[in-house]
Amino acid sequence: MILTVFHATTYRYDPPVRGVVQSHRLTPARSRGQRVLDWDVAVSDGVAGGGFRDGAGDWVQSHSAHGPLSAITVTVRGRVETTDLAGVLRGHRERIPPEAFLRETPPTRADVALTDLGRDALAGASDALDRAHRLAGAVHAAIAFQPGATHAHTTAAEALGLGEGVCQDHAHALIAAARSQGIPARYVSGYLAMGLADGQSQSQVQGVMIGAEPQQVQGVATDYEAAHAWAELWVDGLGWVGFDAANACCPDARYLRLGSGLDSRGAAPIRGIARGAGAESLDVAVAVEIAQQ
Amino acid sequence: MTDSFNEMFEGERIRPPYTRLGDWTESMPQELKRLKQAEAEALFRRIGITFAVYGEGGDPDRLIPFDMFPRVFTQGEWRRLERGIVQRARALNAFLADVYDRGEIVKAGRIPGHLVWRNEAYEPAVAGIRPPRGVYSHIVGIDIVRTGPEDFFVLEDNCRTPSGVSYMLENREIMMRLFPGLFRENRIEPVDGYSESLRRMLASVAPAKCSGEPTIVILTPGPLNSAYYEHSFLADLMGVELVEGQDLFVEGEYVWMRTTQGPKKVDVIYRRIDDAFIDPLCFRPDSMLGVAGLMDVYRSGGVTLASAPGAGVADDKAVYVFVPEMIRFYLGEEPILQNVPTWQCGKRDDLRYVLEHLPELVVKEVHGSGGYGMLVGPKATAEQVAAFRERLVAHPANYIAQPTLALSTCPTFVDEGVAPRHVDLRPYCLVGERIELVPGGLTRVALTEGSLVVNSSQGGGVKDTWVLAE
Structure with a gap:
């Protein structure tokens, strides 16, 4: 399958700021499941910094811009050929051992409820893959998809308590429950194509910035999130396997993987910090489409 | 004694x-x-x-x-x-x-x-990154x-x-x-050759991208830090700038220092700031002490940090x-030099021995330093031993124990x-x-x-x- 991606993020500053530094995890790594045909990340202002492949196999590219700056736009355009591997990450080169993904972070800290959910889900499981599927199923059942119920800094425990959330919350909860049972797990950010090239899959995106709360988030909201997030769990014998607890499935050819981390902050496609006191607002447009062949 | x-x-x-x-x-x-x-x-x-x-x-x-x-x-x-x-x-x-x-x-x-891998001091952000000359702990x-x-x-x-x-x-x-x-x-x-040795060592680990004489700075958390005197003392002796986070900024592939003559590229940073605070973009977002974007420059080979972030996993007491x-x-x-015999309280047999011999032993927190979270059994009161025993039983893996060594004495x-x-x-x-x-x-x-x-x-x-x- 060939996916086309258009993803534009505009940060606006009022009053203008003195400068901006960003760290981008916006370039898909090559693996058996995805092959980049064209890919371009353009920034409206400033200069590119150094880029490097991190220990988890993701390309990280830094970018900085001088002020005064009232807005900066990051635009991603690309085409990627994807293959359905039932969520299994194959041929992805990385250094970090799975055990390093057992540590807790603030949003993925397992409270009693998450630990119980993890333990109950594993009762009667037959093998490692079955365990992972049961965990993902339990999180899907416990948290209803409900945009607006949570925000960028909601923790896994809070989302489970609410029983509502979006993909970020499902991913955090699955990660926390898995780690509480000794299963390495990590957060994956990426894209999800929800339909053919008819412009229907535009959506808003949240949780990709730090340093300031977005004052307002604009964009075309739909039922789906083209900028998506899911979790990967370590399954002995298979390696890393993706689980999208929000949609109760494993990633297939409609999914495009950008990068991973211990939590949403670690895997964020764009992290940025502005120098100056300007209030920040965010504008995001994402369209991910299945190219007509 | x-x-x-x-x-x-x-x-x-x-x-x-x-x-x-x-x-x-x-x-x-x-x-x-x-x-x-x-x-x-x-x-x-x-x-x-x-x-x-x-x-x-x-x-x-x-x-x-x-x-x-x-x-x-x-x-x-x-x-x-x-x-x-x-x-x-x-x-x-x-x-x-x-x-x-x-x-x-x-x-x-x-x-x-x-x-x-589960050690707090293990830093996944630097996995796969090889610092100049492969050195992580420079001092x-x-x-x-x-x-x-x-x-x-x-x-x-x-x-x-x-x-x-x-x-x-x-x-x-x-x-x-x-x-x-x-x-x-x-x-x-x-011993007065130390500062020149330190400067030479820091220059020798300049990034491959640096041509010519590297610019070295010491990065301090500021005058409120207990070792601030040492930071400024070493900077003086080496003839390098003592800087705080606000004196540095990232642009393009490098880190720059603000000077009266305009920005100057920095090649080697002897940092006296803890990992968690050196870059709010990568680590603690609330840190005011660090430099936003520093870790990306470091990881892409634009600057050397001494010591490397994550070096602490080697000096953990466990x-x-x-x-x-x-x-x-x-x-x-x-x-050539031996370790002090050490019981790892996270191991069941070791813990049992330690609990039985608590008044004779020195017990230390695995991640502690500065002598704060420790028990010196022979010098402690019965109440102190009892209080420590509770903490030990609650979190045994957080502690190691060693015999109370008869340290040598020197006339004083x-x-x-x-x-x-x-x-x-x-x-x-x-x-x-x-x-x-x-x-x-x-x-x-x-x-x-x-x-x-x-x-x-x-x-x-x-x-x-x-x-x-x-």
């Missing part, structure tokens, strides 16, 4: 390195000693060398007590120590290079993976204790930003001013137990004259293109009679440390 090794006296006999000091102290009238001690204190005050004690309140500019009686090693004793320290520094760096790459030592089953401070003429043990390793080297340099400076005659009568190896294994695994050598000036007090030693090993250390190091002394805690934060003092030339 009659059974501890006295470094000066063997019964009535004076051990060789101290021969000339016997006459010196005997011939010095009590009044002169008092005058000299007052002069030393005035000098320290004038220089401004002070040490704030965390968590104790009181005077943040308190002087660390200086004892005028030097601690002396023979050339032979030092040579052996030096070989052992260099060996250890090589092994610790090889370990760091390995655990941030393929982790062969874990795969080989020589150290449990969870002690590395290794190794704390050494002595229990007999030939018996030296490593108490702990400090791979991040070991402090105290300014005391080593100042102690010598003060001693030479107070007692110039001593330095004519004894041939003592100099990892310490495995340093002799590291020496065998990476260097194929037997350790006290109110009644001269008396033996327990000492340890922290030499500073520099790792860059070469590995080198100045002869000696910082001797810390427990000034209270019988006390074994030498930490300056717990009322310890310091001494000049001599290595006699051949």
